[in-house]
Amino acid sequence: MNTPTLPSLDRRSFLRVSVLAGGGLLLGLNLRSSVYGEKNADPVTPFVPNAYIRITPDGKVTLVAKNPECGQGVKTSLPMILAEELGVNISSVSIEQAPLDEKAFGPQFAGGSRSTPDNFEPLRRAGAAARMMLIAAAAQTWNVPIAECEVAAGVVTHAESKRTLSFGELASKAALIPVPDEKALVFKNPKQYQLLGTRVGGVDNPAIVTGKPLFGIDQKVAGMLHAVYERCPVTGGKVKSANLDRIKTLPGVRDAFVIEGGEDATGLVSGVAIVAESTWAAFSARKQLQVSWDEGETSAHSSAAYDAKAEELGKKGGKEMRKDGDIEAAFTAAKKVIEAAYSYPYISHATLEPQNCLASVKDGAVEIWAPTQTPGSGQGLVAKTLGIPKEKVVIHVTRIGGGFGRRLMNDWMAEAAAISQRVGAPVKLTWTREDDLRHDLYRAAGWHFFKGAVDAAGRISAWKDHFVTVGWKETPQPSSGAGLSPDELPARFVPNFLLEQSQIATVVPTGPLRAPGSNALSFVMQSFIDELAHAAGRDPLELRLELLGDDRKLPAARGPAYETARMKGVLTRVAKMAGWGRKLEKGRGQGIAFHFSHSGYVAEVVEASVAKDGTIKVHDVWCCADVGPIINRSGAEAQVEGSIIDGLSSSLAQEVTFERGRVVQSNFNDYPLLRLPDAPRVTVEFIESANPPTGLGEPALPPLPPALCNAIFAACGKRVRTLPLTKTDLRWT
Amino acid sequence: MPKYDLKINGQTRPVETAAETPLLWVLRDQLDLVGTKFGCGVSQCGACTVHLNGAAVRSCITRVSAATTAAITTIEGLSPDGSHPLQRMWIKHDVPQCGYCQAGQIMTAAALLARNNHPSDAEIDDALAANLCRCGTYLRIRRAVQEAAALMRGEKVSETGVAATAGLAAVTCGHSYEEVGA
Numbered sequence: 001m002n003t004p005t006l007p008s009l010d011r012r013s014f015l016r017v018s019v020l021a022g023g024g025l026l027l028g029l030n031l032r033s034s035v036y037g038e039k040n041a042d043p044v045t046p047f048v049p050n051a052y053i054r055i056t057p058d059g060k061v062t063l064v065a066k067n068p069e070c071g072q073g074v075k076t077s078l079p080m081i082l083a084e085e086l087g088v089n090i091s092s093v094s095i096e097q098a099p100l101d102e103k104a105f106g107p108q109f110a111g112g113s114r115s116t117p118d119n120f121e122p123l124r125r126a127g128a129a130a131r132m133m134l135i136a137a138a139a140q141t142w143n144v145p146i147a148e149c150e151v152a153a154g155v156v157t158h159a160e161s162k163r164t165l166s167f168g169e170l171a172s173k174a175a176l177i178p179v180p181d182e183k184a185l186v187f188k189n190p191k192q193y194q195l196l197g198t199r200v201g202g203v204d205n206p207a208i209v210t211g212k213p214l215f216g217i218d219q220k221v222a223g224m225l226h227a228v229y230e231r232c233p234v235t236g237g238k239v240k241s242a243n244l245d246r247i248k249t250l251p252g253v254r255d256a257f258v259i260e261g262g263e264d265a266t267g268l269v270s271g272v273a274i275v276a277e278s279t280w281a282a283f284s285a286r287k288q289l290q291v292s293w294d295e296g297e298t299s300a301h302s303s304a305a306y307d308a309k310a311e312e313l314g315k316k317g318g319k320e321m322r323k324d325g326d327i328e329a330a331f332t333a334a335k336k337v338i339e340a341a342y343s344y345p346y347i348s349h350a351t352l353e354p355q356n357c358l359a360s361v362k363d364g365a366v367e368i369w370a371p372t373q374t375p376g377s378g379q380g381l382v383a384k385t386l387g388i389p390k391e392k393v394v395i396h397v398t399r400i401g402g403g404f405g406r407r408l409m410n411d412w413m414a415e416a417a418a419i420s421q422r423v424g425a426p427v428k429l430t431w432t433r434e435d436d437l438r439h440d441l442y443r444a445a446g447w448h449f450f451k452g453a454v455d456a457a458g459r460i461s462a463w464k465d466h467f468v469t470v471g472w473k474e475t476p477q478p479s480s481g482a483g484l485s486p487d488e489l490p491a492r493f494v495p496n497f498l499l500e501q502s503q504i505a506t507v508v509p510t511g512p513l514r515a516p517g518s519n520a521l522s523f524v525m526q527s528f529i530d531e532l533a534h535a536a537g538r539d540p541l542e543l544r545l546e547l548l549g550d551d552r553k554l555p556a557a558r559g560p561a562y563e564t565a566r567m568k569g570v571l572t573r574v575a576k577m578a579g580w581g582r583k584l585e586k587g588r589g590q591g592i593a594f595h596f597s598h599s600g601y602v603a604e605v606v607e608a609s610v611a612k613d614g615t616i617k618v619h620d621v622w623c624c625a626d627v628g629p630i631i632n633r634s635g636a637e638a639q640v641e642g643s644i645i646d647g648l649s650s651s652l653a654q655e656v657t658f659e660r661g662r663v664v665q666s667n668f669n670d671y672p673l674l675r676l677p678d679a680p681r682v683t684v685e686f687i688e689s690a691n692p693p694t695g696l697g698e699p700a701l702p703p704l705p706p707a708l709c710n711a712i713f714a715a716c717g718k719r720v721r722t723l724p725l726t727k728t729d730l731r732w733t
Numbered sequence: 734m735p736k737y738d739l740k741i742n743g744q745t746r747p748v749e750t751a752a753e754t755p756l757l758w759v760l761r762d763q764l765d766l767v768g769t770k771f772g773c774g775v776s777q778c779g780a781c782t783v784h785l786n787g788a789a790v791r792s793c794i795t796r797v798s799a800a801t802t803a804a805i806t807t808i809e810g811l812s813p814d815g816s817h818p819l820q821r822m823w824i825k826h827d828v829p830q831c832g833y834c835q836a837g838q839i840m841t842a843a844a845l846l847a848r849n850n851h852p853s854d855a856e857i858d859d860a861l862a863a864n865l866c867r868c869g870t871y872l873r874i875r876r877a878v879q880e881a882a883a884l885m886r887g888e889k890v891s892e893t894g895v896a897a898t899a900g901l902a903a904v905t906c907g908h909s910y911e912e913v914g915a
Contacts, residue, residue: 071831071868090896201827201895208832209820209839211768211808215832218767226762251751280751280758283774352772352780352833352867401770401833402867433773634827634895638870642830645869668777668865677858679871 052082052105052126055134059168061086061093061154066105067115068373069097069204070403071642072697073635074115076203080632081120084195085127085188087151088167095203100375100395108397110373111408111512113598113695116631120693128185130174137174138165190629197688199634204399214399216371217356217430224358224426225254227419228282231271231439234295234661235509236263238270242291247274250288252281255423259415265441265509268385268414275423279430298661301507303445306658307343309504310447310468314341318466318500322486325496330462334453336535337462341449342524344723345655346442348671349513353401354436357416360426365392370413371400378410385414386421404646405512409441437671438663441511442656444470444482448524453496454536460529460547462496470510471503478503479510481517487558488521489596490529493547507661514646515698518597519705523651523723526593526706531719540710541575541592560599566626567594569687570603574624577683578605587611587732588619589714593706600699601626601687604644606680606707610716614730618648618680618708625684625700628691640684640700647704649674653724737801741766742810752798757781759797760807768808768836772865779864782837783807789844808836811843818884819843822877825894830868838864842878850885852878 054062063082069075075097083090098105107118131151138156139146142163150157154167167174190196207214232238239258247256253276261270272291276282331337358369359382366386372378375395383390400407416429431439446469453462469478477483484501491497513519533543551565571594575581578590587609594603607620621644630636653672657664665671709720716732739746741764748763760766760783769792772780776791783792784806811817819839829835838861845852845860852860857878866874884890 071829073830199827199895201824202829202832204832205824205827205829206815208829208835209808209823210811210815211766211836213765213767215770217771220765220767278750278754278758278762279771280754280762284751350867352770352778352831352865354771400831402831404867430771433775433777638827638830638873641872642869645866645871649869667775668773669775673778673865673867674869674871675863675865676861676871676874679869679875682872 052123053086053130055130055167055171055174057168057171059154059166061088061167062096063093064096064098064105065203066098066119067108068110068375068397068400070110070371070373070400070407072110072115072403072639073202073632074110076200077632077635078115078119078123079203080195080200081123082127084193085124086131088154090195090200092154097397100379100397102376108375109377110400110403111405113600113698116693116695117599120631124187125182125185128187129180132180132186133174133177134167134170136177137170141165141170141173197630197633200632201634215353215401216358216369216398217353217401219358219369219398219428221358221360221426224428225275225277225423226279226282227273227275227416227427227429228286228432229271229273229415229419229429229435230286230289230291231269231435232293232295233438233663234293234298235265235269235507237293237295239272240292240294242272242289244272247285247289250285252277253285256285257422259418259422265439266409266411266511267381268418269411271415273415273419273422275419275427283432295661296507298507301661302659303345303657306445306470306504306506310343313468313502313504314447314449314466316502318468318502320498321484321501322491322497322499324491327462327464327496327498330496331451331453333455334461335456337451337453338531338535339449339451340528340531340721341447342527342721343447344445344520344523345657346445346508346510347513347650347654348437348440348442348656349402349404349406350437350671350673351402351404351406354433355406355412355431356429357413358426358428359413359416359420361386361417361421361424364388365394366417366420367394367396368413368417369396369398370410371398371407372410372413373400373403373405373407374410377408378413381410381414382417386417404514405516406440409511433667437656437665437667440656441480441509443513443516443519444479444510446470446482446520450524450528452528452532454532458536458538458543460490460494460532460543463490463494464498466500466502468502468504470506470508472509473505473507479506479508481510481512483517484521485517485558489525490547492554493549508658514643515597515701518595518698518702519650522593522595522702523705523709526595526703527709527719527721530591530706530710530713534713539581541571541580544571544592544594562596563601566601566687566689567596567603570594570601570624570626573685573687574603574605574622577624577685578607578620578622580605587715589711589716591707591710591712591714593703593710595699595702597699597702599627599694600696602699602703604700604703604707606704606711608708608711608715610712610718610730610732612732616652616712616725616730618678620681620683621704621707622683623685623700624687625696626687626689627696627699628693629688630686631693636686636696637684639696641682643698643700644682644704645674645679647701648678648680648708651705651708651723651725653726655724735798737797739797739801739805740803741805742807748797750797752796754797755793756783756795756797756800756805757792760792766807766809770833770836772834772837777865778834778837779841780834780837782840782864784840784844787844787847789841808840811839817843818881819846819877821892822881822884822890825880825892826873826877827895828870828873828877830870834864834866838866838874842874842881846878846882846885850882852882854879
């Protein structure tokens with residue numbers, strides 16, 4: 001399967017300014033400026049209709065939110081960066097969602113926790129430049145030195161003469177001021193920030209709580225028809241025949257047809273479309289649909305068969321991916337050697353808004369309204385699918401009812417476009433929950449066969465992991481999200497280290513899911529570290545701090561640089577928050593884990609009880625994260641709270657299993673999400689180190705599953721080596 | 734096809750549709766009341782929750798023919814101007830992440846508070862146990878419901894939580910839906 005490609009960067013940053021029709025200041029820039037080492041590629045376009053900041057003479061300030069909003073809060077937090085440097089009250093500006101236009105806005109995607117790190121500096125520059133031009137306009141008006149003018153709340157003040165001019169009054173004049181050179185930009189001292197680091201409510205909250213049409217599934221255009229799409233239950237299968245004649249006679253049905261498709265589940269796949277006058281008419285007609293499929297060979301493709309294959313491979317050696325020191329000598333010299341087999345299942349993104357898309361193909365062009373995390377990739381896919389140039393594909397970016405990585409892939413967008421092209425009318429495609437759960441690009445399953453040692457001093461002296469992963473059929477590389485970096489901790493922290501890898505050929509399409517790789521790897525690594533701590537008779541926190549070792553920076557290699565002091569900082573702080581080491585009654589325990597992903601350092605402690613009948617109750621979760629300075633404190637805390645609930649949800653009972661190549665689960669009755677009564681108390685603290693701010697949509701998720709499983713061990717002595725927890729008998733006496 | 738006069742958000746809305754059509758799809762496809770969301774179709778997630786005569790029901794499994802005599806309230810009709818205590822406290826506590834489940838959460842909580850404005854924590858948990866939130870906003874939902882209940886009891890509750898942004902952002906795609914509802 002193809003890994004989704006994020007939009008490439010092809011333009012360098014520059015600031016530009018133009019006068020709005022009717023007067024006013026419009027300032028924009030291309031992102032990924034020279035600080036990222038980009039070279040000037042394209043000539044400067046002097047007048048651009050899109051920009052991040054728009055100030056009209058009536059005083060209206062509009063800030064543009066450039067990236068898709070999927071609940072990670074960027075529609076609020078990115079404009080906050082502009083507002084801070086510009087010097088306006090966030091409560092007095094309007095915020096607009098940008099349409100897809102990467103020439104004007106730079107890369108526009110919601111993925112990899114990149115929105116904050118990629119945009120912080122460029123948006124600061126845009127805000128600062130605009131403020132400086134407004135100040136220059138005021139200084140010119142009053143004929144006073146620029147240095148004597150100050151900005152606050154959208155007003156420039158000359159204190160000495162007690163004169164003021166609002167941004168609106170200055171807008172037309174500011175538009176004629178030369179754009180400051182990037183090197184001449186003066187930024188606010190972060191100590192004087194009034195907005196960044198505070199709690200600001202989501203910009204769409206008033207619309208959300210009153211039910212306004214914000215989401216992809218809410219979109220509508222005149223003459224729109226409604227479609228469903230039946231895909232082969234086995235990925236890569238093809239339609240042989242279908243009872244289309246019967247379907248076309250059903251009430252409300254306008255058309256039904258077979259669409260040829262490819263094998264790649266990230267694009268248009270083979271299936272049957274039913275187009276009707278209403279969603280319900282389409283859903284109802286589909287109940288009568290009978291399709292004969294060419295599914296290919298499926299008998300070997302079941303979860304049980306994959307488990308058996310993993311176990312068989314686990315007994316053999318795998319391909320060597322990393323080898324440090326002398327592992328055999330370390331095992332021989334060890335005080336204790338333990339072995340353990342871990343595994344985790346496929347899981348689904350299960351966005352609450354099912355996949356959907358409105359497409360309108362007309363005269364060789366197409367307009368798309370879509371809840372997509374990657375509008376640029378979607379544009380390319382639609383162009384390729386329909387055989388039209390990219391320039392003929394307009395993408396409107398709607399609010400997204402949950403992303404989690406599912407909407408990095410735009411397969412459903414290709415379907416809507418193909419169906420609209422065929423019927424010659426605007427079509428809204430709506431997936432059912434069953435479609436969504438059964439045609440996901442899943443978080444990859446994996447198996448780890450560990451052997452580890454502690455030496456006489458109680459240190460982890462050897463670590464061997466035979467990682468059995470999954471691939472798409474016979475493709476030599478692991479599936480999307482199924483890889484393991486040879487640098488993944490504890491590599492580089494244990495002197496004698498061996499990583500081997502084997503692969504199972506599957507028919508399961510996979511893709512990135514919130515904190516890809518990390519969301520599963522943290523579980524196995526941090527759990528086995530815990531096992532070694534107990535084997536050594538060591539405190540799990542103390543052993544982790546020792547493992548991280550001296551304060552140092554491991555240089556960026558296959559991932560970003562790793563600063564041990566930052567990780568030890570969050571570990572130490574979270575232990576303090578949780579009262580680590582408190583005496584708890586039998587059946588109640590604390591577990592700790594840490595993980596580095598998306599440049600974020602996060603440690604968590606879970607306190608849970610396990611009743612004698614095996615029932616788990618999670619009481620508290622404490623989290624400490626170092627992602628540099630916080631932009632929107634409310635949004636940041638929300639991402640941590642949500643990641644913790646997400647980690648509990650997936651650990652407790654979620655798995656997608658396969659029989660004869662098809663998904664067994666169908667809806668939330670057999671793919672459960674955590675419910676409100678089971679939500680624990682959550683306490684969040686940030687260490688706001690003086691590093692560049694990084695993203696928080698993902699890194700708070702990975703430590704949760706191992707912290708939970710380590711707490712369960714502390715509570716009842718049962719080691720969880722397989723997720724979800726429903727697979728482990730936790731009863732004790 | 735049968736014709737019905739539905740009483741929705743204080744208005745009479747004529748519709749013509751098959752009797753077995755779920756109320757959800759009548760609201761969304763025919764009446765442009767899209768605040769009520771489709772999440773699972775089988776009464777598992779609560780995103781489609783509306784009120785029939787004040788009681789919270791799942792519109793995805795409620796046939797339109799079963800809703801013809803009841804007063805139907807959707808999120809659009811919960812208050813004329815978004816000022817229901819739950820809506821205010823949802824904003825104060827910055828509850829939504831993606832926001833997709835929130836109309837259903839609010840409608841379920843509103844039905845609870847209408848019959849019990851002094852719910853215990855356990856009663857809040859029970860009432861909202863069947864409304865799923867994929868983003869995990871449960872902790873803030875609890876706080877918002879508790880404080881909305883206090884507001885409804887006439888207690889003074891601070892409304893300063895998060896700083897508000899400029900108010901309603903432009904509807905994403907600029908499609909104008911007719912203003913309907915109370």
